[in-house]
Amino acid sequence: xxxxxxxxxxxxxxxxxxxxxxxxxxxxxxxxxxxxxxxxxxxxxxxxxxxxxxxxxxxxxxxxxxxxxxxxxxxxxxxxxxxxxxxxxxxxxxxxxxxxxxxxxxxxxxxxxxxxxxxxxxxxxxxxxxxxxxxxxxxxxxxxxxxxxxxxxxxxxxxxxxxxxxxxxxxxxxxxxxxxxxxxxxxxxxxxxxxxxxxxxxxxxxxx
Amino acid sequence: xxxxxxxxxxxxxxxxxxxxxxxxxxxxxxxxxxxxxxxxxxxxxxxxxxxxxxxxxxxxxxxxxxxxxxxxxxxxxxxxxxxxxxxxxxxxxxxxxxxxxxxxxxxxxxxxxxxxxxxxxxxxxxxxxxxxxxxxxxxxxxxxxxxxxxxxxxxxxxxxxxxxxxxxxxxxxxxxxxxxxxxxxxxxxxxxxxxxxxxxxxxxxxxxxxxxxxxxxxxxxxxxxxxxxxxxxxxxxxxxxxxxxxxxxxxxxxxxxxxxxxxxxxxxxxxxxxxxxxxxxxxxxxxxxxxxxxxxxxxxxxxxxxxxxxxxxxxxxxxxxxxxxxxxxxxxxxxxxxxxxxxxxxxxxxxxxxxxxxxxxxxxxxxxxxxxxxxxxxxxxxxxxxxxxxxxxxxxxxxxxxxxxxxxxxxxxxxxxxxxxxxxxxxxxxxxxxxxxxxxxxxxxxxxxxxxxxxxxxxxxxxxxxxxxxxxxxxxxxxxxxxxxxxxxxxxxxxxxxxxxxxxxxxxx
Numbered sequence: 001x002x003x004x005x006x007x008x009x010x011x012x013x014x015x016x017x018x019x020x021x022x023x024x025x026x027x028x029x030x031x032x033x034x035x036x037x038x039x040x041x042x043x044x045x046x047x048x049x050x051x052x053x054x055x056x057x058x059x060x061x062x063x064x065x066x067x068x069x070x071x072x073x074x075x076x077x078x079x080x081x082x083x084x085x086x087x088x089x090x091x092x093x094x095x096x097x098x099x100x101x102x103x104x105x106x107x108x109x110x111x112x113x114x115x116x117x118x119x120x121x122x123x124x125x126x127x128x129x130x131x132x133x134x135x136x137x138x139x140x141x142x143x144x145x146x147x148x149x150x151x152x153x154x155x156x157x158x159x160x161x162x163x164x165x166x167x168x169x170x171x172x173x174x175x176x177x178x179x180x181x182x183x184x185x186x187x188x189x190x191x192x193x194x195x196x197x198x199x200x201x202x203x204x205x206x207x208x
Numbered sequence: 209x210x211x212x213x214x215x216x217x218x219x220x221x222x223x224x225x226x227x228x229x230x231x232x233x234x235x236x237x238x239x240x241x242x243x244x245x246x247x248x249x250x251x252x253x254x255x256x257x258x259x260x261x262x263x264x265x266x267x268x269x270x271x272x273x274x275x276x277x278x279x280x281x282x283x284x285x286x287x288x289x290x291x292x293x294x295x296x297x298x299x300x301x302x303x304x305x306x307x308x309x310x311x312x313x314x315x316x317x318x319x320x321x322x323x324x325x326x327x328x329x330x331x332x333x334x335x336x337x338x339x340x341x342x343x344x345x346x347x348x349x350x351x352x353x354x355x356x357x358x359x360x361x362x363x364x365x366x367x368x369x370x371x372x373x374x375x376x377x378x379x380x381x382x383x384x385x386x387x388x389x390x391x392x393x394x395x396x397x398x399x400x401x402x403x404x405x406x407x408x409x410x411x412x413x414x415x416x417x418x419x420x421x422x423x424x425x426x427x428x429x430x431x432x433x434x435x436x437x438x439x440x441x442x443x444x445x446x447x448x449x450x451x452x453x454x455x456x457x458x459x460x461x462x463x464x465x466x467x468x469x470x471x472x473x474x475x476x477x478x479x480x481x482x483x484x485x486x487x488x489x490x491x492x493x494x495x496x497x498x499x500x501x502x503x504x505x506x507x508x509x510x511x512x513x514x515x516x517x518x519x520x521x522x523x524x525x526x527x528x529x530x531x532x533x534x535x536x537x538x539x540x541x542x543x544x545x546x547x548x549x550x551x552x553x554x555x556x557x558x559x560x561x562x563x564x565x566x567x568x569x570x571x572x573x574x575x576x577x578x579x580x581x582x583x584x585x586x587x588x589x590x591x592x593x594x595x596x597x598x599x600x601x602x603x604x605x606x607x608x609x610x611x612x613x614x615x616x617x618x619x620x621x622x623x624x625x626x627x628x629x630x631x632x633x634x635x636x637x638x639x640x641x642x643x644x645x646x647x648x649x650x651x652x653x654x655x656x657x658x659x660x661x662x663x664x665x666x667x668x669x670x671x672x673x674x675x676x677x678x679x680x681x682x683x684x685x686x687x688x689x690x691x692x693x694x695x696x697x698x699x700x701x702x703x704x705x706x707x708x709x710x711x712x713x714x715x716x717x
Contacts, residue, residue, distance in 0.1 A: 012280065046279045082278055083286040088498035089293050121280050137289070143277035144287065155277040161292030163550065173541070177550055180522055184546075190522050208285035 002033075007051040010126065012142040013044035014080055018123030021058050024078040025123075031056050041146055045080070046208065048149045082128065082141055084117045085207060089161060100131040103141075147203040150175070153194045156206040157182060170194065256556040256588050257327070261563060261604045263320035264300040265327050266556025291498065293550075295491035297331055298557035299324040301362075303486035309383040311357035311376055312390040313365060313420060315397040321365070322423035324490060328431060333495035337437040338363045338449035339548065340509070341456055341489075343482035344528075348454055349512050350382060356451025356509030357384060362488050363449035365417045366431040367440075373413045437493055438501050447504040453513055455520070456543040456552070457485040458560050460528070460535040484560040491551060505547050519547035536560060539608065560607040564636045568599040568616050571630070571654070573704030575599040578619035582628065585612045594619075598701075605636045609648075612636055632656050640696045646689060649696045668692060671704065 005016055013025035028034060029044045033054035041047055065071045086094035093115025101110040101119045104126060110119035117130065121141050130137040145152035150168045157164035157178040165174030176192040183190045186201050194202070258265040278287040305317040328334070340359030342351035357376055364372035377386035391409060394416035398405040401419060406412045421429040433440025438447030459481065461469065469478035507515030521527055524544040535542050537558060543549040552558045568579045576599040582592040583603055590612065595601045605612065612635075615628035623629055633656060638648035647661050655664040662682035669678040669688060676691035695703055 014280070014282075043279075043285070045281055045285070078282040080280040080282055082280050084278070085286050085288045087288060087290040089291045090498050090500040090503050091290070092498060094291070125280075138275040139278045140275050141278055141280050144279040145277070159276050159278075159287060159289050161290040163292050163294070173553075177521075177546055177553075180546055181550060184518060192522050205288065207288050208279050208281065 002057045003055045005053045005055050007047045007049060007053060009049050010140065010143045012047055013053065014078065014123035015142055016053055016055065020055055023075055026076060026078060028053060028055055043146075043208065045142070046144055046146050046152070048145045048152070080121050080123060080125075081118050082121050082139070083207075084130070084139075086115045086117070086132070094132075096133040096135075098130050098132050102129040102131075104128070144208070147199045147206075150194070153179070153199065153202060156202050160206060254554050254556045256585065258323050259561065259585075259588070259590055259604055259606070260319070260323075261561070262302055262305055262316065263323040264557045264559070264561065265298070265323050267297045267327075268295050268555060291496070293493070293497065293499075295493055295551055295555065296334060297327050297492040298489060298552075298555050299327055299492075300487055300489040300557040302561075303483045306358055306361075306486075307390065307393070309354070310386070310390070311354065311361045311384050312386050312393070313361055314393065315420070318420050318422070321421055321429065324366075325421070325423060325427070325429035327492065328429075331492050334435075334492035335437045335439075335495060335497055335499075336366075336431060336435060336490050336492055337447060339489045339491065339552075340449075340451040341485060341487050342451070342454050343479075343485035344454040344457060344460075345479070345482060352451050352453030352513045352516070353381060353510070354384060354451070355453050356449075356511075357381065358488050359449040359451050360445060360509045362490070363436070363445060365420055366429075367433050367436075368414065368417050368430055369433075370410050370413045370417070373417075374410060377409070437497065437499050438504065442501045442508070444508045444510055446501045446508050447499050447506070449509055450506040451509050452506075452545060452548055453516070454485070455513075455516060455524075455528075455545045456548050457482075457528075458487075458537045458542065458558065459484055460540075460542050461530055462532060462534045463530045465534060466530050489552070489555075489557055491555075516545060520544050521546045521549065536608070561604050562607045562637075563602050563604050565600060565602045566614070566634075566636070568595050568601075569654075569703060570618060573702055575701045576616065576618050579616050580619070580621070580628065581614065581616040583612055583614050585610060603636070607637060609635070609637055638696075640693045643689065646684060646692055649692055653692070653696060668695075675705075 007016070013028055017023075017025045017028050022028065025044045029038065031054055033056070037051060037053055041051065047053070088094055095114055097112045097114065098110060098117045101108050101117070103119065103121055108119050110117060112118075119128075121128070125141050128139050128141060130139065144155055147153060147156060150170050154164045154166075154168060154175055157175075160182070162178035162182055163174060164178035165172055167175065169175065170193070179194045179198065180190050180192045182202065183192075183198055186205070188198055188201060255267040256264070257267060276287070276289060279285060299320075301317060301320045305314055305320060306312060307314060328336070338359040340355035340357075340362075342355040344351070360372050361376060363369070376384075377390065380386065391412060394412050395405040398412075398415055398419055403415065403419060406415055418428060423429065433448070436448035438445065440448060442448070461478075461481070465481075468474060505515075505519045507513075521544055527541050528544045537543065537560075538553065543552065568576045568581060570576055576595065577597045579595045579599050580593075581595060581601065583590045585605070590605065591601070591603045593601060595616075611633045613631065614634045615631040617623050617629040621629050632651075632654070634652050635645075635648035638645045638652055640649050647664060650661075650664040650668055653668065655667045658664050658667070661684065665684050665688060666680050666682035668691075669680040669682070672678060672691055672695060673680060676687065676694075678688055678691060
């Protein structure tokens with residue numbers, strides 16, 4: 001049976017799909033009933049709390065094939081990764097590289113270079129821990145919200161070192177301060193309001 | 209003394225609860241000693257470590273973002289994680305440690321620098337940056353340069369850069385004239401300490417710097433230029449030390465105050481009230497903080513204010529302007545520089561302090577000459593000593609509303625080690641002339657029990673009813689209000705005695 005799902009914190013479309021037996025987010029994202037969601041959020045991996053997603057019925061396809069023969073089946077998968085760029089305050093790559101990446105309690109293979117890290121995650125992966133030299137960075141996969149939301153702006157600003165606080169309130173002084181400082185650094189009009197121009201720049205500087 | 213009235217002034221009683229009150233009795237109260245010297249004082253993260261009339265030291269417990277919210281991707285998206293600029297500790301000193309309107313460091317700063325040594329030794333790899341501040345009196349450009357000169361003087365003494373002091377002395381600015389007073393002060397201080405005072409200025413400066421950075425145990429303290437945020441790369445100290453001028457005051461007068469202070473005869477009072485604004489702070493940053501001198505937003509200490517403009521808050525004019533009421537950091541937004549505000553808004557070192565005088569009494573309202581006491585704020589012992597022959601002591605506390613733990617014992621009391629006979633939460637900033645502070649005054653008088661003001665008022669009325677013709681109604685009527693004020697500001701040796709002639713006459717002593 002299909003269902004109408006209201007997105008809660010930490011959900012992205014692959015996660016919603018994965019928990020319902022889908023191999024990828026594509027059947028959901030491409031479903032005509034999700035046209036509004038596609039228009040609203042142009043990235044299925046970044047949804048906002050409260051977004052409405054239509055989950056179509058999972059159809060099991062049966063195919064007839066002769067026995068005693070080898071057959072090849074091809075599934076359309078969208079392997080997910082988490083890609084991180086680490087920078088110093090002056091925007092130089094952090095020289096130290098990751099030494100271990102733990103996703104959902106298990107070490108995973110990763111690719112690392114100066115200031116770069118990429119590792120695979122499942123659609124249902126949640127927590128990951130990155131060890132860099134003696135430091136540890138904890139990350140919540142799928143918790144980043146769209147840049148059009150205050151939460152998404154705050155999260156990006158926090159990750160970019162602007163210390164925007166934890167309140168999803170555009171009037172919050174930490175948030176306003178972070179927005180102004182970002183605008184100043186980016187040579188935008190400094191007004192403390194994260195309007196569309198600031199949002200676009202924020203997404204570009206952040207990487208998504 | 210400025211700001212709210214002190215905790216009673218010399219005559220103010222601070223008695224424990226009488227045993228008749230419906231709250232824990234005062235006798236033999238022996239709270240556990242403070243568990244830590246790093247308890248939170250603001251929010252949940254910032255920690256005051258030391259507070260005196262000169263130095264203030266704290267730790268920033270801001271852990272930054274504990275867990276990053278990131279997006280997975282099946283395309284080219286990425287998540288950027290960038291280091292923030294976050295102080296981990298701070299040290300501050302006050303205006304009075306400098307000669308008046310001068311950048312010359314007085315010998316009294318020696319004790320403050322010993323506190324800086326402690327915090328630097330606790331964070332041996334941390335990178336330092338010095339920020340000077342001025343009050344808003346005078347031209348903004350002059351204040352910027354004066355605050356920069358003070359910051360550079362502190363930087364120089366820490367790094368032993370004699371040349372900076374020589375430069376300050378040879379380039380007087382306004383009333384910031386070092387020669388000859390500063391040199392005679394250096395000479396006197398060294399001679400008083402039994403140290404040689406060389407005649408040549410560079411040698412004298414070096415000897416005086418060494419003297420300032422020697423703690424009572426004889427340990428000397430020096431910070432190499434490479435341990436500052438700019439690593440000493442800029443010859444004029446960009447990122448290592450800077451002056452913020454008048455952009456970041458801790459106190460902004462109300463409109464009425466500002467107008468009244470325009471009269472020349474009120475300038476001394478204005479200058480005294482402005483004292484908290486004139487200060488120098490040192491922030492300590494994590495060792496891996498990467499700062500490119502060219503990208504550091506603060507102009508050099510020797511440069512004007514134009515370089516500051518870019519980093520001002522968009523509402524800087526509103527922040528800097530006076531309001532109907534006095535504005536005070538951190539309750540009000542008083543910092544105009546957004547960049548500094550982001551570093552210092554929650555810093556435990558950015559707060560106005562004031563000295564309060566406390567007199568200790570026992571449960572029966574009798575003064576306690578020579579009483580032992582300990583005053584703690586969120587686990588940090590502000591002072592532990594013995595009161596004078598009248599049971600009086602003074603202590604420096606944050607001027608904002610706080611509750612501090614006061615413990616005390618009569619002279620000769622046989623308390624277990626680390627324990628005291630009496631103990632209670634007190635409100636050092638209670639102003640007996642402010643009706644809104646009446647409950648705080650009652651708490652300081654020992655009526656801390658009871659969840660409501662009425663219970664406290666009734667307790668007071670029961671004890672002082674005969675003396676002031678009060679009935680135990682629990683209603684804070686004008687008569688009770690006046691009686692509370694009179695008892696609170698009394699200088700009597702026994703505040704429970706029936707009202708006698710002359711009692712309260714010394715309340716303003």
